[in-house]
Amino acid sequence: MWSPDALVREGRPTKPSSARVGIGDCGNVPPVNLQPSKRIAVIPGDGIGQEVIPQAVKVIQATGAAVHLTEFDWGADRYLRDGTTVPPDGFAMLARDFDAILVGAFGDPRVKTNIHAKEILLGMRFKMDLYANVRPVRLLDAALCPLKGVEPQHVDFVVLRENTEGVYTDAGGVFKQGTPDEIAIQEDINTRKGVERIIRYAFEYCRQHSKFDGSPRSKVLMCDKSNAMTHAGGLWQRAFKGVSAEYPKITAQHMYVDALCLQMVRDPRQFDVIVTNNMFGDIITDLAAGLQGGLGMAASANIHPGRTSMFEPVHGSAPPIAGKNVANPMGAILTAAMMLRHLGFTKEPDRIEAAVLEAVRQKKTTQDIGGPLGTREAGEWIASHVSA
Ligand code: NAD
Numbered sequence: 001m002w003s004p005d006a007l008v009r010e011g012r013p014t015k016p017s018s019a020r021v022g023i024g025d026c027g028n029v030p031p032v033n034l035q036p037s038k039r040i041a042v043i044p045g046d047g048i049g050q051e052v053i054p055q056a057v058k059v060i061q062a063t064g065a066a067v068h069l070t071e072f073d074w075g076a077d078r079y080l081r082d083g084t085t086v087p088p089d090g091f092a093m094l095a096r097d098f099d100a101i102l103v104g105a106f107g108d109p110r111v112k113t114n115i116h117a118k119e120i121l122l123g124m125r126f127k128m129d130l131y132a133n134v135r136p137v138r139l140l141d142a143a144l145c146p147l148k149g150v151e152p153q154h155v156d157f158v159v160l161r162e163n164t165e166g167v168y169t170d171a172g173g174v175f176k177q178g179t180p181d182e183i184a185i186q187e188d189i190n191t192r193k194g195v196e197r198i199i200r201y202a203f204e205y206c207r208q209h210s211k212f213d214g215s216p217r218s219k220v221l222m223c224d225k226s227n228a229m230t231h232a233g234g235l236w237q238r239a240f241k242g243v244s245a246e247y248p249k250i251t252a253q254h255m256y257v258d259a260l261c262l263q264m265v266r267d268p269r270q271f272d273v274i275v276t277n278n279m280f281g282d283i284i285t286d287l288a289a290g291l292q293g294g295l296g297m298a299a300s301a302n303i304h305p306g307r308t309s310m311f312e313p314v315h316g317s318a319p320p321i322a323g324k325n326v327a328n329p330m331g332a333i334l335t336a337a338m339m340l341r342h343l344g345f346t347k348e349p350d351r352i353e354a355a356v357l358e359a360v361r362q363k364k365t366t367q368d369i370g371g372p373l374g375t376r377e378a379g380e381w382i383a384s385h386v387s388a
């Protein structure tokens with residue numbers, strides 16, 4: 001686990017984790033840095049979340065970034081102990097008291113209903129209105145990609161997943177349950193506001209970000225299934241046409257989600273910025289993680305610009321490998337880098353990303369991507385490289 005002086009358990013104040021804080025500590029010498037530390041809520045959650053998040057925290061601390069970390073025990077253990085998923089006022093507290101939230105994963109075989117994951121994870125996304133799920137897909141080394149002849153420069157795209165609507169709203173119901181006449185309805189909710197804002201986010205993302213080789217991003221592809229799901233698809237098509245017209249310098253493209261899955265494994269180099277709905281975004285980002293070396297490598301952010309946002313690796317709690325010190329911490333560590341960048345740090349995330357790349361190159365990794373290390377040892381290698 002991380003050092004206790006750098007982290008507080010819920011509700012207990014402690015000193016900031018970094019030396020670079022806005023408090024003078026040298027007698028009469030005025031403080032050099034008056035910027036307050038960034039306040040980060042850390043929720044490791046279940047399964048391998050409890051193993052990879054401590055490594056991400058260790059790496060954050062190794063950068064010396066001015067952050068103040070507070071851990072929360074929300075997850076299956078807490079739920080099974082006292083029935084709490086999210087404490088009263090929990091989301092308001094996160095929005096009020098924190099600049100960002102770092103999350104592991106939720107899902108535990110002992111909680112068959114998955115109610116805690118729904119209330120905590122989807123609760124944060126929905127109730128804090130974190131409408132843009134940003135999932136970068138970047139290949140760090142050719143050896144990690146299962147496709148032949150694919151080099152790092154060929155896989156550098158981002159999926160922007162709508163994060164607050166679609167089939168995830170849980171609108172619907174079950175009728176005549178347990179009878180031969182049982183009916184289950186799961187509504188697909190798409191609002192003009194919700195669709196338009198994620199599409200606009202995608203064009204703005206494209207305008208403001210470059211690829212890792214420094215070349216500008218230039219294409220936004222909207223992925224849907226408008227040939228079969230005509231009502232929702234029609235709204236996405238109309239919104240995409242309207243917003244894309246505001247960005248004449250960006251190439252607007254469209255692909256049906258089934259065709260996109262084929263293209264992703266046939267020729268991933270064609271993708272740049274992909275925008276899609278909640279469910280398609282979930283599915284294609286697991287596929288895309290496969291291009292990067294697996295779920296252990298994939299990072300993500302859940303953003304509402306200007307509000308407290310949440311950062312989590314793409315993977316889940318992976319119960320079969322939990323507690324064995326084998327989970328790959330790189331997805332969580334790269335997620336921490338995304339979070340620090342979002343908070344305005346620049347050198348620190350650069351150093352983290354460079355250290356992860358070096359670990360991949362030197363095979364200082366977990367077994368899922370071919371190295372000999374355990375979760376802790378892989379995290380420690382990256383942390384020591386970051387602080388060197
Ligand atoms: P999963 O992502 O947990 O695991 C899928 C596969 O990837 C497994 O083979 C697993 O061993 C492997 N894997 C995942 N992360 C890895 C890592 N860091 N290193 C090495 N291998 C890794 O998905 P699942 O098995 O479908 O779901 C397990 C539980 O996690 C379920 O309860 C699910 O609902 C939950 N889940 C939660 C989140 C989240 O909280 N963000 C995301 C996905 C799944």
Ligand code: IPM
Nearest residue numbers: 106107117121122282314316
């Ligand atoms: C993800 C996960 C979640 C999702 C689950 C755990 C609800 O798969 O973050 O990708 O479907 O969004």
Ligand code: MN
Nearest residue numbers: 282283286314
């Ligand atoms: Mn998923």
